[in-house]
Amino acid sequence: MRDFALLRTTTFRVALLYLGLFLASVLVILGMIYWFTAGFIERQTDETIAAEIAGLREQYRQRRLPGLVEVVNARSATPRTSTLYLVTTPTYTPLAGNLSAWPDAQPDPEGWITFEIEDAPVNNDGSRHDARAVVFTLPGGYHLLVGRDTRERQQFQERVLNALAWALLLTVGLGAAGGVLISRNVMHRIDAINRTTRQIMSGALQERMTVQGNGDELDQLAANLNAMLDQIEHLMVGMRQVSDSVAHDLRTPLTRLRSRLEITLVEAGTEDEYRAAIQDAIGEADRLLGIFSALLSIAEAEAGTLQRSFQQVPLADLARQMADLYEPAAEEAGLGFESDIRAEPIVLGNQQLLAQAIANLLDNALKYAPEGGRVTLTVTGIGEGRGPCVSIADSGPGIPAEQRESVLRRFVRLESSRSSPGNGLGLSLVDAVARLHGARLEMDDNHPGLIVAIVFPRITPG
Amino acid sequence: MSGGFQGPSGGPSGDRMPGNRGAGDREGDPPGDRPFFGYDGGMKILVIEDDAQAAAYMVKGLKESGHVVDHASDGKDGLFMAGSEAYDVLIVDRMLPGRDGLSVVEILRGAGTETPVLFLSALGSVDDRVRGLRAGGDDYLTKPYAFSELLARVEALGRRKSAAAATTTKLQVGDLEMDLLSRKVKRGAKQIDLLPREFRLLEYLMRHAGNVVTRTMLLESVWDYHFDPQTNVIDVHVARLRQKIDRDFPTPMIHTVRGAGYCLRA
Numbered sequence A: 001m002r003d004f005a006l007l008r009t010t011t012f013r014v015a016l017l018y019l020g021l022f023l024a025s026v027l028v029i030l031g032m033i034y035w036f037t038a039g040f041i042e043r044q045t046d047e048t049i050a051a052e053i054a055g056l057r058e059q060y061r062q063r064r065l066p067g068l069v070e071v072v073n074a075r076s077a078t079p080r081t082s083t084l085y086l087v088t089t090p091t092y093t094p095l096a097g098n099l100s101a102w103p104d105a106q107p108d109p110e111g112w113i114t115f116e117i118e119d120a121p122v123n124n125d126g127s128r129h130d131a132r133a134v135v136f137t138l139p140g141g142y143h144l145l146v147g148r149d150t151r152e153r154q155q156f157q158e159r160v161l162n163a164l165a166w167a168l169l170l171t172v173g174l175g176a177a178g179g180v181l182i183s184r185n186v187m188h189r190i191d192a193i194n195r196t197t198r199q200i201m202s203g204a205l206q207e208r209m210t211v212q213g214n215g216d217e218l219d220q221l222a223a224n225l226n227a228m229l230d231q232i233e234h235l236m237v238g239m240r241q242v243s244d245s246v247a248h249d250l251r252t253p254l255t256r257l258r259s260r261l262e263i264t265l266v267e268a269g270t271e272d273e274y275r276a277a278i279q280d281a282i283g284e285a286d287r288l289l290g291i292f293s294a295l296l297s298i299a300e301a302e303a304g305t306l307q308r309s310f311q312q313v314p315l316a317d318l319a320r321q322m323a324d325l326y327e328p329a330a331e332e333a334g335l336g337f338e339s340d341i342r343a344e345p346i347v348l349g350n351q352q353l354l355a356q357a358i359a360n361l362l363d364n365a366l367k368y369a370p371e372g373g374r375v376t377l378t379v380t381g382i383g384e385g386r387g388p389c390v391s392i393a394d395s396g397p398g399i400p401a402e403q404r405e406s407v408l409r410r411f412v413r414l415e416s417s418r419s420s421p422g423n424g425l426g427l428s429l430v431d432a433v434a435r436l437h438g439a440r441l442e443m444d445d446n447h448p449g450l451i452v453a454i455v456f457p458r459i460t461p462g
Numbered sequence B: 001m002s003g004g005f006q007g008p009s010g011g012p013s014g015d016r017m018p019g020n021r022g023a024g025d026r027e028g029d030p031p032g033d034r035p036f037f038g039y040d041g042g043m044k045i046l047v048i049e050d051d052a053q054a055a056a057y058m059v060k061g062l063k064e065s066g067h068v069v070d071h072a073s074d075g076k077d078g079l080f081m082a083g084s085e086a087y088d089v090l091i092v093d094r095m096l097p098g099r100d101g102l103s104v105v106e107i108l109r110g111a112g113t114e115t116p117v118l119f120l121s122a123l124g125s126v127d128d129r130v131r132g133l134r135a136g137g138d139d140y141l142t143k144p145y146a147f148s149e150l151l152a153r154v155e156a157l158g159r160r161k162s163a164a165a166a167t168t169t170k171l172q173v174g175d176l177e178m179d180l181l182s183r184k185v186k187r188g189a190k191q192i193d194l195l196p197r198e199f200r201l202l203e204y205l206m207r208h209a210g211n212v213v214t215r216t217m218l219l220e221s222v223w224d225y226h227f228d229p230q231t232n233v234i235d236v237h238v239a240r241l242r243q244k245i246d247r248d249f250p251t252p253m254i255h256t257v258r259g260a261g262y263c264l265r266a
Helices: A002-008 A010-076 A151-201 A217-267 A271-303 A305-309 A315-332 A351-368 A426-436 B021-028 B031-036 B052-064 B075-084 B101-110 B126-134 B147-165 B196-207 B215-223 B233-246
Strands: A083-088 A094-097 A112-116 A130-137 A143-149 A311-314 A336-341 A346-349 A374-380 A389-394 A440-445 A450-455 B044-048 B068-072 B089-093 B117-121 B139-142 B170-173 B176-179 B184-187 B190-192 B212-214 B254-257 B261-264
Touching (some): A010 A083, A010 A094, A010 A130, A151 A217, A217 A271, A271 A305, A271 A351, A271 A426, A305 B126, A315 A336, A315 A351, A315 A374, A315 A389, A315 B215, A315 B233, A346 A351, A351 A374, A351 A389, A426 A440, A426 A450, B044 B052, B044 B075, B052 B068, B052 B147, B075 B089, B075 B101, B089 B101, B089 B147, B101 B117, B117 B126, B126 B139, B147 B215, B176 B196, B215 B233, B215 B261
Parallel strands (some): B044 B068, B089 B117, B117 B139
Antiparallel strands (some): A083 A143, A130 A143, A311 A346, B170 B176, B176 B184, B184 B190, B212 B261, B254 B261
């Protein structure tokens, strides 16, 4: 069953296709090798014969038949020559040469014949000597044959063909084996991913894909899937946390509201008392609505769908506007307000949400900085390994390093700030907005006080 | 977003609630800022809202504030009524049975109706707001809202319609004068120097003289941001402006309307 599955996989098909293409190229290369080796020797044979003929033709022109016979005899006497000569009378009686009889073969239009040498010694392997020659009919009906024994050439060609055939066989074998191996390897890793996915679907939510660390496509796929799962888990944890917090943080004021109205109904007598109770109730309801709208804003930022409508936001202009908005309030609270715009970076984002994030940070700074303190709004551009950054520093009590992570969670308020107004959602929203923009929220000690920085990614919006 | 709907018996003076408005504030308005009202009595308002209770509450409040109010409970009826009668302002819920509020307004705009539209919606996200304004809405209010906020915005919309007709280069409320070209402000004979943001703030207050403007309306129109600042940032701006406008004069012009916002009156 498994092997059929292997045949169905895309990887295997791709491997097969590559093998086919590879084979075709190898065939072309082998053909060229054959052409340049065996073909070359064959052509060389023909050229040698042509050269012999040219020499003999010269002899014949100068000294006629006797000269030709003499030269043929002389050349035939050369020991171990592989050139064949034969001169015969018009009735094919041999006159000179190293062949015993005129071969019985039909010449082609250009005079070439291929024949078997009958009186040659039999080869070791029992095969016969083949030869290739050109025949001429001389004036007077005499016949001339010039040729070459092709045994060695044929042996060489056979050897080359043999070698090429083996090379081809090896190519097919190795290629197929390699294809199957690669395919199996990839299959195995995809199988692993599928297995993990099924485990996660069946409830093992903490499972993650194994990442081999070589950075190939499958590794990237696994890493991306892991990142996606982390994001989902983060959202799920957030949801659970919110529903827990909603239960607590909304139920408490709702209960308070309800009991206050109930008491009023039972106790209050005068119209003024009713009026005061109703005013209180409206105030309480407004606080609840504020919590709702903050939660919705956070949810909107966390959903990430706003990224589609991102625009280029001039961060420095935004900061100037927020400084313009908050400076009088800071002065009124007896705080020094300074805006320090050092660069004019452009970031991709949603201006309204960024403004709200900066406003939340300024609200906090104004709330916690003691009278006579300072609030500083700083904008810096790209540099020193970090992207554009907007930061807000105050001279308040700050947040202890070990609690900086937790204040980002919804409804979390420090023990020391319980008495001041607020719903514990301000920094959660800032954090959500930062993450929506791919930015990092950094908190630092301002000695004394807190610096909160939104550090944007380094990519410059195109 | 505090404040709300108090009974007709009226709260502390200066409180602007449905009920005490027609009797109190209006008659107290000096004739000097009449030209800024696009309407002589109340406005004619159409409320397209499917929630019967919310609609009844809104209609009651608007009527008690001196306006004539019609109500349609679905998009189809609303479209018909808006198309067949002349209204000063339409209040349209985004989610309606039959035909949703966005398409109602799109059709009206397509037919050339220019009546100002205030969208009401439980969808408060940035995207939804943009979509509503793009469909032809003039303002957008997220549910739940304080009635004082709704009233202030509806009256501002009625005002916008009439103000758009006249291209003024000068604004005048009582003895307060603003020259929009030379960017100079005078009260009586005294020249008043304003920062750019104070100028924009005063311009908005003067254009809506006699009407309540809420803090969120100021943040939206002067700074172009749509959120509720937690601290009193807007109040401080108005207080500074008030210092410059009212300090040396016997009668104050910028009034705080408790639970709602501010009102510039001569």
